[in-house]
Amino acid sequence: MPFPADTQNKNVEIHEKLDREYEYGFVSNIETEVLPKGLNPDIIREISRRKNEPEFLLAWRLKAYEAWKKMKEPHWAHVSYPKIDYQAIRYFAAPKKKPQSLDEVDEEILETFNKLGIPLEEQKRLAGVAVDAVIDSVSVGTTFKEKLAEMGIIFCSFSEAVQDHPDLVEKYLGSVVPIKDNFFAALNSAVFSDGSFCYVPPGVHCPMELSTYFRINAAETGQFERTLLIADKGSYVSYLEGCTAPRRDENQLHAAVVELIAHEDAHIKYSTVQNWYPGDKEGRGGIFNFVTKRGLCEGKNSRISWTQVETGSAITWKYPSCILKGDYSRGEFYSVALTSHKQQADTGTKMIHLGKGTTSSIISKGISAKQGQNSYRGLVRIARKAEGARNYTQCDSLLIGHECGAHTFPYIEVKNQTAQVEHEATTSKISDEQLFYLRQRGLSEEDAVNMIVNGFCKEVFRELPMEFAVEAQKLLEISLEGTVG
Amino acid sequence: MNVLEIKDLHVALSDGEGRPQTEIIKGLDFVLPKGEIHAIMGPNGTGKSTLTKVLAGHKDYIVTKGSILFLGEDLLSLDVEERARKGIFVAFQYPVEIPGVNNAYFLRTALNNIRKMRGEKELDPIDFMKLAKAELKSLKMDPSFLNRSLNEGFSGGEKKRNEILQLKLLNPILAILDETDSGLDIDALRIVAEGVNSYHTKENSVLMITHYQRLLDYIRPDVVHVMVNGQIVKSGNAELAVELEKTGYEKFAS
Numbered sequence: 001m002p003f004p005a006d007t008q009n010k011n012v013e014i015h016e017k018l019d020r021e022y023e024y025g026f027v028s029n030i031e032t033e034v035l036p037k038g039l040n041p042d043i044i045r046e047i048s049r050r051k052n053e054p055e056f057l058l059a060w061r062l063k064a065y066e067a068w069k070k071m072k073e074p075h076w077a078h079v080s081y082p083k084i085d086y087q088a089i090r091y092f093a094a095p096k097k098k099p100q101s102l103d104e105v106d107e108e109i110l111e112t113f114n115k116l117g118i119p120l121e122e123q124k125r126l127a128g129v130a131v132d133a134v135i136d137s138v139s140v141g142t143t144f145k146e147k148l149a150e151m152g153i154i155f156c157s158f159s160e161a162v163q164d165h166p167d168l169v170e171k172y173l174g175s176v177v178p179i180k181d182n183f184f185a186a187l188n189s190a191v192f193s194d195g196s197f198c199y200v201p202p203g204v205h206c207p208m209e210l211s212t213y214f215r216i217n218a219a220e221t222g223q224f225e226r227t228l229l230i231a232d233k234g235s236y237v238s239y240l241e242g243c244t245a246p247r248r249d250e251n252q253l254h255a256a257v258v259e260l261i262a263h264e265d266a267h268i269k270y271s272t273v274q275n276w277y278p279g280d281k282e283g284r285g286g287i288f289n290f291v292t293k294r295g296l297c298e299g300k301n302s303r304i305s306w307t308q309v310e311t312g313s314a315i316t317w318k319y320p321s322c323i324l325k326g327d328y329s330r331g332e333f334y335s336v337a338l339t340s341h342k343q344q345a346d347t348g349t350k351m352i353h354l355g356k357g358t359t360s361s362i363i364s365k366g367i368s369a370k371q372g373q374n375s376y377r378g379l380v381r382i383a384r385k386a387e388g389a390r391n392y393t394q395c396d397s398l399l400i401g402h403e404c405g406a407h408t409f410p411y412i413e414v415k416n417q418t419a420q421v422e423h424e425a426t427t428s429k430i431s432d433e434q435l436f437y438l439r440q441r442g443l444s445e446e447d448a449v450n451m452i453v454n455g456f457c458k459e460v461f462r463e464l465p466m467e468f469a470v471e472a473q474k475l476l477e478i479s480l481e482g483t484v485g
Numbered sequence: 486m487n488v489l490e491i492k493d494l495h496v497a498l499s500d501g502e503g504r505p506q507t508e509i510i511k512g513l514d515f516v517l518p519k520g521e522i523h524a525i526m527g528p529n530g531t532g533k534s535t536l537t538k539v540l541a542g543h544k545d546y547i548v549t550k551g552s553i554l555f556l557g558e559d560l561l562s563l564d565v566e567e568r569a570r571k572g573i574f575v576a577f578q579y580p581v582e583i584p585g586v587n588n589a590y591f592l593r594t595a596l597n598n599i600r601k602m603r604g605e606k607e608l609d610p611i612d613f614m615k616l617a618k619a620e621l622k623s624l625k626m627d628p629s630f631l632n633r634s635l636n637e638g639f640s641g642g643e644k645k646r647n648e649i650l651q652l653k654l655l656n657p658i659l660a661i662l663d664e665t666d667s668g669l670d671i672d673a674l675r676i677v678a679e680g681v682n683s684y685h686t687k688e689n690s691v692l693m694i695t696h697y698q699r700l701l702d703y704i705r706p707d708v709v710h711v712m713v714n715g716q717i718v719k720s721g722n723a724e725l726a727v728e729l730e731k732t733g734y735e736k737f738a739s
Binding site for chain 2: 431432433434436437438439440441442443444445447451452454455456457458459
């Protein structure tokens, strides 16, 4: 019998590894208080009442609800999914015990976050990252709050901000993503239950990375959190966001809104490692991640950098964008998006150049494996008054195997002749010869794939804060397990 | 002890689905005793590079008959990486480029992998850099080599030197040099040859695959084999290479 020079039994091994379960798929036994499924003005009033919200906010929610009712779910993205029944979703679930301080946080919740590798208790003592943890859209604990307050930095849950800083909330909420912006943003505006809030006063350089971990726990529940981050003149803040969810056979909707405002000379660095449950390999279950993220470079010389590593979710639909309003402001977008098995991602950015001398750069790395479909969609718009604006876009796709797809949809609109716009795109495959070379040097096939993928993502990973870069690399390795063979 | 023992080897190119197509190696017998340097010479398309790939375990080539023993052990049942870890190293004719992968990181990962197999302590980045820099110096390579992406944008000569750098660092039992002399100028050839000679010991063996006698002026083989049409047709001492250079391969082709 002829036998190939390379043995076949590796395939068996790889297929076993394929069945490796999503690591964060556990469900925590936390007592939750829920509202009935479905959406109507009464539910919205009830959410608002339970959260003891000021009148303006309830009015704002109801206005959003009215707008949403008239809007249609968008279907232009290069993704397909079964119809979502918005009346079958629960719009409010919250851990029952409302903690007054971190010491009172439910044991189970702390246990959940420990499983996720974010020891809140430890965080309190160890220098480094200040964490706000949001479970089922309700914030359960914010570390380092007092320390930050001494510098005038407000970092708290959105609900707390509504109670303690209603003026700031009223001023900025919806100023970057208006309620009618899109279907999912309108829905979020109507029903959001919590999220994170941060304000950095003028001239303050936030000394630590601020971090929020989002966790969906309850079943049949949508997660609608809202993040609002304001960097006042000359300030700097680096903000990290991580997400996980339990394994469930049904799809769950996550429709978040993130608004960033950078005033003159301020710099906001916003990093995301998104690892929502992607569904099983047949495509059952998983999170629908329909998120609106937008930053406004309001002042002169302001700067907003988005860095994202997207490995989770059944469907990802998100375009972290920058409106470059202030003269000489700068927008950056660094993205790694990985789709494996039946995952679909349609992600990219919008850079809207309004001010003079504004610059933006976009580095997008898409990785597709198994039957994964990965689309980059980006808009670069140079407005009439954006004298001397510049954009550089680099958009690379890496294919692993032959069942996956990579797609690129760049849109460029230039209305000022002095602008310079560059776009580069490549599509490559991990070649058998690359794998053979690395394996000939003693690397296992999986290590070889990881090494090639990490090399491919290098330009993005180096934008991430150190701990996150390590986590992102690990996450990619886990997501890629068993994709070659 | 023989490092390699090849008996009646038949190899065909795979059709991509693991089925044999055209036969390239047609009944090859070959023995390489430990510590020796052998050269296989022959015209284009005679199966020399195929032999290299088969020894390394490339999946595009299917062994249809015969056996290969490496230090007395069946080689054909082993994966590519298992063969590498047991001590087979191929210096490739055309090393592939791997964008974004830092050369030093790659070299250290590969070295530590093999050290672990041998039961040796893994090297931390500082110890590794010391070792790598010493080897770079002996190959007259600039230290900036380590910070570049693996083979990316390297000239032909730089790629070959990088292969020899790996050979020196990984210190395998058997080094297979596939047309290592091609594309090298005289100075680079000398440096590469010195690298190979300093690798070679009583324990380490070398198998050179080449068209030309040129390389053999710098690396003296114990035995020269002539390969024509998928078989070894003649073996002799280093003088055979000189003779070949004069007469060509024609007379062996019948």
